[in-house]
Amino acid sequence: MKYAFVALVCKMLTLAGKILGGGTDLPGKIALKMYPQIMKKLSFKGKVIAVTGSNGKTTTSNLIAHIMRESGYKVVNNELGSNMKSGITSALVSAASLSGKVKADYVVLEVDECYSRFIFEDIKVDYYLVLNLLRDQVARNGNPDVVFEKIAEAISKQPDMTLILNANEPISMNLTIPDRTLYFAMERTSRSTDECVSGTHDCKICPRCFHEMKYDFYHYNHLGQFHCSNCDYGTPKADFLGTQIDFDNKKLLINGEAVTIPFDTTFNMFNSIAACAVCSTVGITMEQFRSGIAGFKGAKGRRESFSFEGRTVNLMLTKQNAASLDQSISFVLEQEGDKTILLFVNNVIYLDYKDVSWLYDVAFQRLNGKVKNVVCSGNRALDTAIRLKAAGIPEDVLIYENDITKVKDALRRTEGDIYILAASAFGDEGKIIEELKK
Amino acid sequence: MKTVKILHLYSQAMDLYGDYNNITVLCQRIKETGNDVEVTAPGLYEPIELDGYDMVYIGHGKARNLAAISEHFVSHADIIKEAIENGQVWYASGNSRELFGESFTSPDGKEHEGIGLFDYRGVETNQVFVCDMIGRPDYDKDEIVYGFANRTAYLEGKNKYPLFDVITGFSDGSAPNGLEGTHYKNFFGTWGIGPVLVRNPSFMKHILKLLLGDDYKECDFTLEQNALDLVIAEFKDKKD
Structure with missing residues (x-):
């Protein structure tokens, strides 16, 4: 009963x-x-x-x-x-x-x-x-x-x-x-x-x-x-x-x-x-x-694309998961043409930890010489840039901007198709997408 | 010009959370000062040879891996203690610190011997504990260092040689007591995992000076210091 x-x-x-x-x-x-x-x-x-x-x-x-x-x-x-x-x-x-x-x-x-x-x-x-x-x-x-x-x-x-x-x-x-x-x-x-x-x-x-x-x-x-x-x-x-x-x-x-x-x-x-x-x-x-x-259509929402000022923007969501981010990098490297990566890294969920150790488990060195620019954003933008520097990405390739409203301008200084690797997947990356779609 | 020799122990077994990048970036910094560096990572269970090395590094690892390598490590207790007493630079992160105490427990509840250099004891909980920490390092109390713990064990016992006065966050034990890490002679131990040296310019500089002596030259830490200032500001924002 x-x-x-x-x-x-x-x-x-x-x-x-x-x-x-x-x-x-x-x-x-x-x-x-x-x-x-x-x-x-x-x-x-x-x-x-x-x-x-x-x-x-x-x-x-x-x-x-x-x-x-x-x-x-x-x-x-x-x-x-x-x-x-x-x-x-x-x-x-x-x-x-x-x-x-x-x-x-x-x-x-x-x-x-x-x-x-x-x-x-x-x-x-x-x-x-x-x-x-x-x-x-x-x-x-x-x-x-x-x-x-x-x-x-x-x-x-x-x-x-x-x-x-x-x-x-x-x-x-x-x-x-x-x-x-x-x-x-x-x-x-x-x-x-x-x-x-x-x-x-x-x-x-x-x-x-x-x-x-x-x-x-x-x-x-x-x-x-x-x-x-x-x-x-x-x-x-x-x-x-x-x-x-x-x-x-x-x-x-x-x-x-x-x-x-x-x-x-x-x-x-x-x-x-x-x-x-x-x-x-x-x-x-x-x-x-x-x-x-x-006839399977796949999981919804993990990968989508749209246009920003004539450039294709590919959105790839991952959680704080190094293997997924590595796979996203592999995917980007397989694509033709000039590329810019927008890497969006926020604090780690719930208690707002400022840890980025998991980024040090990703093989970012593979991007070296293969992308025009990497734009780092999210509230750990600078720490992400430091991680990329450690992976040997030259400083002139790196742009870091933790103010989301300025990411659009940062992207205008870059070339090629844009690949957003959003490594927060808890909502804030939505703001960047909104900005770009405005 | 100096060639710094670094020994990376148990690189195959103690390899969590990108911690080895501390050494990668330390090497980059040594080269930035115009000096050279060589890193040696011996095969698993090969005899440990410490002579000729300026620095020894062991990272944080899975609890079962720690238990598996401990017997091999402890069989070299005499030469390890002697090297540390003689001022060799050591950096031990996360649970590798348990090897330097009296003993520690593994996930199956078994007790394992440490080398007994410090009188603490490692206690495995099988539960993930994560926490931020900011603290003032004992080598320069004007500086603030940020660390992140991701561990399943803690250290029990009095912290005689603390590395940090904790402002907020984790300590060595199961409950915060204001002290974290070990700094004894040139041995540095912390529960902070991942890019601790990379993200904390004062700590990196301190290690560089110890390794290079007169061959040390200033490096550009602007980006790292700006990033650290933002982290520290976030803690202050939270308090206000």
């Missing part, structure tokens, strides 16, 4: 939120306050899949849900990326009946790496896809080992759950539980390198025996084909392997079957293989996967 009442409140708040455009966390937050055990009252008709990782969880979970829907299944997911307990409560309770039955064929949940353990306490999860673990929003998460422990704790609460892990990523692959783990991996691509070209390498030593880790090649950061110099830990034979990666034509083979995808980045090639691993494991056919992924 109590469940029905709280669920009704949650559903009404969710509906009101949809009409009024409110957040998706709030209904769940209120429901949890009224009834902390509410998720324990839920029952599922179909399979529950949880997706986590430092990079790609929003795209991959939306991709999986999209393919399942296109295949004719009823799917419940937290599409808007509200991936902590309250957001997931909102999504599930509003989709359930007043008796707590979630009548979907599949529930696909994007879950925050640090919060899986709280969610897994309450609901039974059948499949857990862990995409990768890298340094990400370090002021919130610390280092990947800290996150690893939290995910391991989540896994310990689900003794029957199947794990789907990345065989190219040695930190999260160490979550392996024999006999209930499936692996996905990607073979060497045209973008693979023999040495790590990213600013961060989170696994130079083996997480099992602490001796030196060797890599046959790198995809990005510490992801690649690895083997320990001392013990037998290494990339195993993958259950789902991406081969013949063709970035130009957005094609690859997964377990020998040709697939065309709507992406051309290394991140998303991985995400597509991971999505295929999940879909195939739960019984979606390769034909259904192929046709589903072809």
Whole structure:
């Protein structure tokens, strides 16, 4: 009876939120306050899949849900990326009946790496896809080992759950539980390198025996084909392997079957293989996967472009995530023509920390000689300029302007297409965009 | 002209938060003064050889990595203590400081030995603690230095040789007590991670002078000082 009442409140708040455009966390937050055990009252008709990782969880979970829907299944997911307990409560309770039955064929949940353990306490999860673990929003998460422990704790609460892990990523692959783990991996691509070209390498030593880790090649950061110099830990034979990666034509083979995808980045090639691993494991056919992924429109809002005084402005949002920023730099370097980068760095969220240490994990030296100018803005503009100077970017290439209203003038002193690497992603970069669009 | 020799210990295992860029920029500054520099990063678990080096650096690392390298480090306790007592310049950031105390705990709860140069003890919490700090360094109380801690451990025990008088922010222990870091002879330790030397001209200059002696020449720190002044002003704005 109590469940029905709280669920009704949650559903009404969710509906009101949809009409009024409110957040998706709030209904769940209120429901949890009224009834902390509410998720324990839920029952599922179909399979529950949880997706986590430092990079790609929003795209991959939306991709999986999209393919399942296109295949004719009823799917419940937290599409808007509200991936902590309250957001997931909102999504599930509003989709359930007043008796707590979630009548979907599949529930696909994007879950925050640090919060899986709280969610897994309450609901039974059948499949857990862990995409990768890298340094990400370090002021919130610390280092990947800290996150690893939290995910391991989540896994310990689900003794029957199947794990789907990345065989190219040695930190999260160490979550392996024999006999209930499936692996996905990607073979060497045209973008693979023999040495790590990213600013961060989170696994130079083996997480099992602490001796030196060797890599046959790198995809990005510490992801690649690895083997320990001392013990037998290494990339195993993958259950789902991406081969013949063709970035130009957005094609690859997964377990020998040709697939065309709507992406051309290394991140998303991985995400597509991971999505295929999940879909195939739960019984979606390769034909259904192929046709589903072809029509996927991607995650909203992470990359857009507009025009400023005849120059194209490309906006690329990242959180305080060195690997994402490194990938954005790789993307910029692949583009033709003259380029100017606008790097927008603010204080680190919530308590306004003035830390920029994570910028020192980005390989900015790759921009040297490749861009006309780098304009640094945000309230850490000068500190960002110092970081770029440390990376060897000449001072005459650097412009720093922490007054947002003057960024427009600063950009007028530069040449080429503009790439905004907004590394705050918490709203203030919106002001710069507004200024430029004025 | 001098060639400064820097030893970077455990570069593979103690490598979080871009901390090594302190050394990258220190090298740039040494060259700016017209001197030269060489950095050596030995292989993991190779015997430590300290003779001939002007400075030794160890960065902040994952807690399990710290535990893994500690036995190897402690097996060289005698030569390390002797070098520090004899005035070799050392810079130890973040949790690497735990190696220099009596002992420390790792995430699995095990106790590990330190070299016992300082009488503090490292305590692992498995919880991420982050905090800003501004403080006055003991080498020049007119200066203010900014640091950022991102750690899962703290140091327990009396801080006999503090590096900073904290104006606001973190200390060595689990609760603020107004003191942070270690400055003993030419050993510098701080929980501040990332570009501490890069962002604090007074600290960088102090290390440069120690390393270069008569070969030291002034460098241009205008941008760095302006950036630091803005950071300090933000703390003042918050107080007002």
